[in-house]
Amino acid sequence: MSDITFTNQLTTRLVNHAASDEGVVAAARVSTIGIKSTEYLSTDAEESSGLINFLMKNRHGTPFEHNMFTFFVQAPIAVFREWHRHRIGWSYNEESGRYKQLEPMFYVPSRERPLKQVGKPGHYEFVPLGDEMAYERMVATLQISCKDSYHRYEILLNEGIAKEVARGVLPVYIYSSMYATCNARSLMSFLSLRTKDDRSTFKSFPMWEIEQVALQAESHFADLMPITYKAFIDNGRVAP
Amino acid sequence: MSDITFTNQLTTRLVNHAASDEGVVAAARVSTIGIKSTEYLSTDAEESSGLINFLMKNRHGTPFEHNMFTFFVQAPIAVFREWHRHRIGWSYNEESGRYKQLEPMFYVPSRERPLKQVGKPGHYEFVPLGDEMAYERMVATLQISCKDSYHRYEILLNEGIAKEVARGVLPVYIYSSMYATCNARSLMSFLSLRTKDDRSTFKSFPMWEIEQVALQAESHFADLMPITYKAFIDNGRVAP
Amino acid sequence: MSDITFTNQLTTRLVNHAASDEGVVAAARVSTIGIKSTEYLSTDAEESSGLINFLMKNRHGTPFEHNMFTFFVQAPIAVFREWHRHRIGWSYNEESGRYKQLEPMFYVPSRERPLKQVGKPGHYEFVPLGDEMAYERMVATLQISCKDSYHRYEILLNEGIAKEVARGVLPVYIYSSMYATCNARSLMSFLSLRTKDDRSTFKSFPMWEIEQVALQAESHFADLMPITYKAFIDNGRVAP
Amino acid sequence: MSDITFTNQLTTRLVNHAASDEGVVAAARVSTIGIKSTEYLSTDAEESSGLINFLMKNRHGTPFEHNMFTFFVQAPIAVFREWHRHRIGWSYNEESGRYKQLEPMFYVPSRERPLKQVGKPGHYEFVPLGDEMAYERMVATLQISCKDSYHRYEILLNEGIAKEVARGVLPVYIYSSMYATCNARSLMSFLSLRTKDDRSTFKSFPMWEIEQVALQAESHFADLMPITYKAFIDNGRVAP
Numbered sequence: 028m029s030d031i032t033f034t035n036q037l038t039t040r041l042v043n044h045a046a047s048d049e050g051v052v053a054a055a056r057v058s059t060i061g062i063k064s065t066e067y068l069s070t071d072a073e074e075s076s077g078l079i080n081f082l083m084k085n086r087h088g089t090p091f092e093h094n095m096f097t098f099f100v101q102a103p104i105a106v107f108r109e110w111h112r113h114r115i116g117w118s119y120n121e122e123s124g125r126y127k128q129l130e131p132m133f134y135v136p137s138r139e140r141p142l143k144q145v146g147k148p149g150h151y152e153f154v155p156l157g158d159e160m161a162y163e164r165m166v167a168t169l170q171i172s173c174k175d176s177y178h179r180y181e182i183l184l185n186e187g188i189a190k191e192v193a194r195g196v197l198p199v200y201i202y203s204s205m206y207a208t209c210n211a212r213s214l215m216s217f218l219s220l221r222t223k224d225d226r227s228t229f230k231s232f233p234m235w236e237i238e239q240v241a242l243q244a245e246s247h248f249a250d251l252m253p254i255t256y257k258a259f260i261d262n263g264r265v266a267p
Numbered sequence: 268m269s270d271i272t273f274t275n276q277l278t279t280r281l282v283n284h285a286a287s288d289e290g291v292v293a294a295a296r297v298s299t300i301g302i303k304s305t306e307y308l309s310t311d312a313e314e315s316s317g318l319i320n321f322l323m324k325n326r327h328g329t330p331f332e333h334n335m336f337t338f339f340v341q342a343p344i345a346v347f348r349e350w351h352r353h354r355i356g357w358s359y360n361e362e363s364g365r366y367k368q369l370e371p372m373f374y375v376p377s378r379e380r381p382l383k384q385v386g387k388p389g390h391y392e393f394v395p396l397g398d399e400m401a402y403e404r405m406v407a408t409l410q411i412s413c414k415d416s417y418h419r420y421e422i423l424l425n426e427g428i429a430k431e432v433a434r435g436v437l438p439v440y441i442y443s444s445m446y447a448t449c450n451a452r453s454l455m456s457f458l459s460l461r462t463k464d465d466r467s468t469f470k471s472f473p474m475w476e477i478e479q480v481a482l483q484a485e486s487h488f489a490d491l492m493p494i495t496y497k498a499f500i501d502n503g504r505v506a507p
Numbered sequence: 508m509s510d511i512t513f514t515n516q517l518t519t520r521l522v523n524h525a526a527s528d529e530g531v532v533a534a535a536r537v538s539t540i541g542i543k544s545t546e547y548l549s550t551d552a553e554e555s556s557g558l559i560n561f562l563m564k565n566r567h568g569t570p571f572e573h574n575m576f577t578f579f580v581q582a583p584i585a586v587f588r589e590w591h592r593h594r595i596g597w598s599y600n601e602e603s604g605r606y607k608q609l610e611p612m613f614y615v616p617s618r619e620r621p622l623k624q625v626g627k628p629g630h631y632e633f634v635p636l637g638d639e640m641a642y643e644r645m646v647a648t649l650q651i652s653c654k655d656s657y658h659r660y661e662i663l664l665n666e667g668i669a670k671e672v673a674r675g676v677l678p679v680y681i682y683s684s685m686y687a688t689c690n691a692r693s694l695m696s697f698l699s700l701r702t703k704d705d706r707s708t709f710k711s712f713p714m715w716e717i718e719q720v721a722l723q724a725e726s727h728f729a730d731l732m733p734i735t736y737k738a739f740i741d742n743g744r745v746a747p
Numbered sequence: 748m749s750d751i752t753f754t755n756q757l758t759t760r761l762v763n764h765a766a767s768d769e770g771v772v773a774a775a776r777v778s779t780i781g782i783k784s785t786e787y788l789s790t791d792a793e794e795s796s797g798l799i800n801f802l803m804k805n806r807h808g809t810p811f812e813h814n815m816f817t818f819f820v821q822a823p824i825a826v827f828r829e830w831h832r833h834r835i836g837w838s839y840n841e842e843s844g845r846y847k848q849l850e851p852m853f854y855v856p857s858r859e860r861p862l863k864q865v866g867k868p869g870h871y872e873f874v875p876l877g878d879e880m881a882y883e884r885m886v887a888t889l890q891i892s893c894k895d896s897y898h899r900y901e902i903l904l905n906e907g908i909a910k911e912v913a914r915g916v917l918p919v920y921i922y923s924s925m926y927a928t929c930n931a932r933s934l935m936s937f938l939s940l941r942t943k944d945d946r947s948t949f950k951s952f953p954m955w956e957i958e959q960v961a962l963q964a965e966s967h968f969a970d971l972m973p974i975t976y977k978a979f980i981d982n983g984r985v986a987p
Binding site for chain 4: 068089
């Protein structure tokens with residue numbers, strides 16, 4: 028039987044990109060100055076920060092689409108299940124349980140992850156368990172469950188059962204990996220829904236795990252398009 | 268502890284629709300006759316079957332988009348994972364493991380499902396296990412694994428762990444349900460990839476379970492848009 | 508030479524639909540009650556108006572996608588140019604200048620259309636010309652220009668020039684017609700951008716002509732999905 | 748009155764990109780080897796040309812989406828009208844007739860453009876006029892018509908009529924400019940429909956003008972992703 032790995036790592040790496048504030052400015056200015064807008068592709072966007080803020084505030088979204096971010100994400104299937112519901116402006120290629128034996132790596136929440144859900148659907152809040160023993164019991168239960176499931180997966184594979192059938196017993200805390208490509212507009216839509224921020228005009232209640240990978244994507248966005256990012260923050264994190 | 272249900276039911280029910288061959292004809296004819304095309308909304312499409320075949324053969328896809336099918340689907344998560352990768356022309360709302368306790372119902376393949384995978388990725392073929400005992404052993408392993416996982420899920424819930432965390436141990440053969448809405452064009456794209464048919468111009472190798480739900484959707488499509496469906500078949504099941 | 512028609516008619520007819528508030532409620536409730544949600548397909552949505560308002564306010568958009576509106580629109584090309592920029596959740600089939608001779612029908616703004624543009628890009632306001640003579644002069648200039656253009660179009664056609672080349676001289680106030688299909692979510696996105704309303708959280712400055720056809724679509728939406736429509740209005744006309 | 752420019756220039760410039768065959772290979776391989784696929788981001792794709800051909804042939808489309816091309820296009824509105832009908836995987840920002848006075852530049856077909864349309868809708872063929880005098884007459888008619896239209900546009904503007912109303916008289920051969928961003932998959936879909944090629948599995952009958960700008964986009968695609976491009980050609984120019 029394979030050794031099982033448990034981890035709380037949730038990672039979003041930027042593996043390819045073509046993104047700049049200058050691209051936003053040029054695309055926006057074509058409406059009023061036509062071909063002269065191409066000069067702005069190589070002009071510091073800082074001097075057009077007012078324009079970018081105007082676009083964001085008034086939800087002129089299309090100028091934010093002429094760019095690209097490709098992320099390589101490692102997270103449990105439970106996270107990918109939510110991420111893949113973002114259909115527009117997103118492209119995905121993921122590890123396949125039909126074509127490969129999935130690795131024996133499972134997610135276990137860290138102590139900082141609030142584990143108790145209180146309130147009603149749509150208004151859930153998450154609070155700490157408040158009991159170190161309870162956390163330990165949870166970890167033990169998660170681990171034994173995932174381990175048993177993976178053990179049965181291997182038994183089925185050894186019996187000659189197809190990978191796509193045997194994986195039926197694998198839990199949604201097993202890790203997967205994917206390439207996810209978006210543009211700044213579709214990324215902002217994702218961030219507005221998958222992060223929780225007091226500055227948000229529209230409050231979201233994301234699952235803690237997807238928020239962690241979303242925040243990593245957000246930091247890459249902030250690095251590559253700082254003026255656009257500031258406008259996003261200043262205007263209540265509303266995707267334009 | 269809850270009683271566990273095992274089943275091989277995979278169901279696609281049509282719960283709402285607005286779909287007809289006449290809509291295809293009217294939309295296609297607007298290009299050549301403008302407003303007069305509206306007469307075709309209430310003219311038997313049979314007399315325009317040649318036009319529909321022409322559209323399909325030459326991949327004029329847009330006239331097939333002015334219609335709607337809403338399906339209610341019950342299938343294991345493993346099936347929904349694939350279905351949700353269809354982004355364009357598809358809308359989804361699914362049961363949530365964050366907002367409700369998932370039901371103790373799990374999928375177990377029937378005897379008719381080929382269980383053995385042979386060949387290389389991209390060329391897999393599936394053949395019968397060829398051994399009744401092996402099938403029984405598989406069923407037993409699947410059942411004990413799913414049962415143990417659900418048992419641990421309940422333990423975690425009883426400990427006060429949030430539903431969205433506790434469900435981390437649940438396997439992808441647990442059942443879920445969703446509304447899935449599409450149009451004839453996006454449905455044909457789905458069918459061309461998720462069914463296997465010797466008449467197909469482009470061969471597909473779908474997972475057996477998604478093919479079963481796809482074939483049920485296909486039968487509704489055939490009922491509501493028989494001329495379009497015939498053209499789809501006659502032209503190699505290539506989505507226009 | 509053909510007789511030329513001038514008109515200020517801008518029309519959006521509903522020619523097919525499958526839309527109800529009940530569909531929104533059922534799709535939303537699947538997340539918390541699974542298959543029991545199907546009962547809501549045939550339960551008066553009035554008792555779930557609070558839920559619909561909650562979805563709208565918190566921008567849970569997907570439950571609003573399981574429905575369909577097909578409009579037949581007659582308007583000048585200038586309007587279609589803007590409409591076709593709505594890509595997601597919209598399907599189009601339009602009269603073709605390649606395949607048919609376009610009709611000699613042109614748009615001339617009515618007296619109620621504010622004709623003077625003041626202010627800067629992004630902040631334009633439109634005010635009346637304030638001079639009946641100026642309106643008459645505008646009409647005369649538009650008419651003679653469109654008439655001359657159509658005359659040259661016919662000359663080119665008579666010379667044997669292909670329709671798709673001859674139409675190069677036709678102005679964007681010539682009429683076209685199309686089928687446009689959407690769902691309530693994509694329709695609300697369209698309405699939020701193509702109508703101007705003091706109740707809007709995000710102000711829009713649509714072209715007057717597209718606002719007229721948008722308002723007709725809006726009235727059909729209000730008729731078929733009154734609870735959803737009320738929630739849209741009550742929450743600042745923000746598309747969820 | 749402004750001087751009028753007539754030209755037959757149709758241009759597609761590549762102004763930004765992040766596109767490589769290596770990205771296709773890495774995205775495809777994640778399904779079978781997970782994280783090890785990232786090594787292929789920096790491995791010569793030449794050794795995986797068989798894989799790329801396999802993906803193309805079997806219409807596995809998603810690995811071709813993790814890249815970006817931004818084009819700056821200058822062409823008459825008649826061309827943009829067709830281009831904008833490509834909704835999925837395309838982003839646009841165009842010069843605005845509401846926000847700026849459009850330039851007095853118009854398209855006139857060159858002698859090489861076949862000008863005569865023969866056959867029935869759906870089967871049109873284009874042949875030369877076969878008469879130098881007829882070409883000259885066409886040019887004269889196009890020019891006088893566009894010139895008169897622009898003259899009336901200026902008259903309306905001088906009268907204080909809003910730009911968005913005055914432009915109603917401008918013909919669809921007036922030039923516009925736009926940024927258009929796509930990925931290799933959406934670009935291949937565009938190319939398969941907007942170019943005519945004897946090697947195509949599915950024949951297309953594009954308008955000559957859009958084919959010229961499409962072919963320029965195609966050459967950039969061929970430069971940046973030569974292995975993908977070869978697979979596209981070798982497999983009948985069918986978008987995967």
